[in-house]
Amino acid sequence: MPEPLPIAFVDCETTHLSAEIGEAWEVAVILRENGDPATDTEYVWQFAIDLTAADPEALRIGRFRERRQLAMGGGAAFTGCVPAVPMSRAEAVEAVVSVLRGAVLVGSNPGFDERFFRKLVGPGGAQWHYRPYDVVQLAAAKIGAQQAGPLPWRTHVLSRAVGVEPPTEDVAHTALGDARWARDVHDAATRRQPYEMTVEGRAQHAVGMYVEAAIALEDAERERDRLRQVLHLLRSGLANAQSAAHVVKLAKQAEAAVAQAPGTDGQPSDADALWPSAVLAALDGPSQPVMTGNYHFGRAWAGHAIEDNCPCKKAPCGLVSETSPECTEHGTTKSTRQSHPADACPGPDAPDA
Structure with missing residues (x-):
């Protein structure tokens, strides 16, 4: 099986809804390698931007003026640590390209973010995987398209449908907060089911x-x-x-x-x-207290899944032949729902259901 590609959970805050008019002023990436959540590494940058064509509503939603960390005249800064680390715009762009190289982009409406990423890094700078993945679609696939309802699907509704509470007001519309949200929805939507x-x-x-x-x-x-x-x-x-x-x-x-x-x-x-x-x-019918003596017994009505995970001594049929004092499943206050005499044990060929 081929080694999984890195996953980059991404989000950016912008000065306009259109990448043709505005630009990204804050970029966040959570990079996951080998499909292992333990490798998740967070990166956040802020960039100097031209406010001439900025949409005041876009700046308000992203709380641009309250959260801006760039010093006057600075080209960019790595803001994923305190204090922020000033750097040139070229250095920051090179860092973004390096982190995203070869990665699969995952986010909430990542097509929007990718357009601003491409504008930020310039021609030839987009070296990530060509197909981004939207966590809203992953969540819909998890619960079923019919259950998700008619298009367009609502991010908050589907997020809660897979058990992830959306960010609070003070976290929402920050690049890192929304990238973390995308990561959590992705993980919930792709988690293996027990059935x-x-x-x-x-x-x-x-x-x-x-x-x-x-x-x-x-x-x-x-x-x-x-x-x-x-x-x-x-x-x-x-x-x-x-x-x-x-x-x-x-x-x-x-x-x-x-x-x-x-x-x-x-x-x-x-x-x-x-x-x-x-x-x-x-x-x-009703169960009986756990028995002792020359009997093999089990807690469930069929099979021996409970017995497989307890420390009691087992018979060839998989049921308990002798209880262990360390067992919490086969004490005197517990009950049994199947049994047979030891001399009538069907052995390993006993049916599991």
């Missing part, structure tokens, strides 16, 4: 989430019932408590009594009203 982006993949993922939620709910119900028994025993003894030490002793006795109890009273719990009976039947 295939197909109807079947999404359905399997949804079923998995449902099963995990059902397991967590049943475990919570079991723990709630245990605590209720502890509180009941504790209340029974508090009336005759003689000291704080006696209360602690009663609490320990109540905990021990409940730990030795066979389980809940078998009455229907609140959870029974939450799930349709057909669904409960499909999930193989």
Whole structure:
């Protein structure tokens, strides 16, 4: 597989919407190499410009007068550090060309930025990849074009759709702030999904989430019932408590009594009203406390994904044959939803679903 090209997340603040009239006065680049976010390096420059044809609204939006760091008569400056480093315009342009050489430009409407970059570096200076990529289109591809709605797509809406909050007012319309935003949207839009982006993949993922939620709910119900028994025993003894030490002793006795109890009273719990009976039947009925002895058992209704990641001793079928005290999944307060006698173990040929 070929080595990935560098990615340059870019933005510039300009004196006009048209590159034929205005020019870039602030340029930001975040360079990523080998596709590794750990290599992200930020660069920011400001350039001296001719304000004769400048659009006052463009200057206001970019807060030109408030954020200008160039000294009077300066050609350019590297403003990615404090204090800014003065440099000639030629030096700054050469630095921009060097950073962008061979990189793929990514931004929010990067075609706009590229036009100003080309004007800045002059003929022959554009040595970056010829096809820039818009993070708005990447976000739309992530959630689906139909979900994104009719054109033109709104940057803020699609940014939030992939989980990225747009910049705050004091950060927006700064070259570096918008370059960081483009980077974050790109990363969110291109992040690998934990499931295939197909109807079947999404359905399997949804079923998995449902099963995990059902397991967590049943475990919570079991723990709630245990605590209720502890509180009941504790209340029974508090009336005759003689000291704080006696209360602690009663609490320990109540905990021990409940730990030795066979389980809940078998009455229907609140959870029974939450799930349709057909669904409960499909999930193989209620679970039982984690068992010990000559049995192989698992937490889920099928497969052994939970067991694959726990420290317990496993049988050839992939289920637990002996619990480990370090395991948080197969304790006495947990539940099991599949099991078979050890002498009837199907071995490694056991079905996973």
